[in-house]
Amino acid sequence: MPLITWKDEYSVNNVELDNHHKQLMATLNALYTECLKVDNVDCVRPKLEAFLAYAEYHFTAEEEYMRRIQYFEIDGHIEQHRGFSYKLAEMKRVQYRSDLELTRELITFIGKWLLHHVFEEDRKYALHAATAIKN
Numbered sequence: 569m570p571l572i573t574w575k576d577e578y579s580v581n582n583v584e585l586d587n588h589h590k591q592l593m594a595t596l597n598a599l600y601t602e603c604l605k606v607d608n609v610d611c612v613r614p615k616l617e618a619f620l621a622y623a624e625y626h627f628t629a630e631e632e633y634m635r636r637i638q639y640f641e642i643d644g645h646i647e648q649h650r651g652f653s654y655k656l657a658e659m660k661r662v663q664y665r666s667d668l669e670l671t672r673e674l675i676t677f678i679g680k681w682l683l684h685h686v687f688e689e690d691r692k693y694a695l696h697a698a699t700a701i702k703n
């Protein structure tokens with residue numbers, strides 16, 4: 569069973585950005601289904617690398633989109649992206665007692681962040697875009 573399943577209500581009404589969000593969820597789900605096993609060595613670190621790289625790629629695209637639609641709260645939103653990348657980079661550096669501990673920490677942090685960020689914060693620019701198009 570995956571940890572998070574995509575629902576249409578999560579859409580930000582942009583196919584490319586929705587696909588990015590789906591990909592981020594897929595990596596989180598892979599961490600959950602594959603790396604929580606004690607005997608699965610070298611599981612979490614490559615996924616952490618992949619997640620960080622993909623998140624950076626996605627943030628760049630999302631920030632470009634927010635500029636295009638002239639989203640007025642873009643600065644605060646970019647701050648949230650930076651904070652997320654910073655925290656993941658820090659988790660990469662910290663010495664955890666085991667890969668399993670790192671996996672648990674990552675799942676908790678990324679899970680909470682994705683749910684809040686994608687489904688509440690990203691929603692705000694989606695709403696802005698919808699209103700801007702109407703007017």
Ligand SMILES: [Fe+2]
Nearest residue numbers: 630645685690
């Ligand atoms: Fe975002």
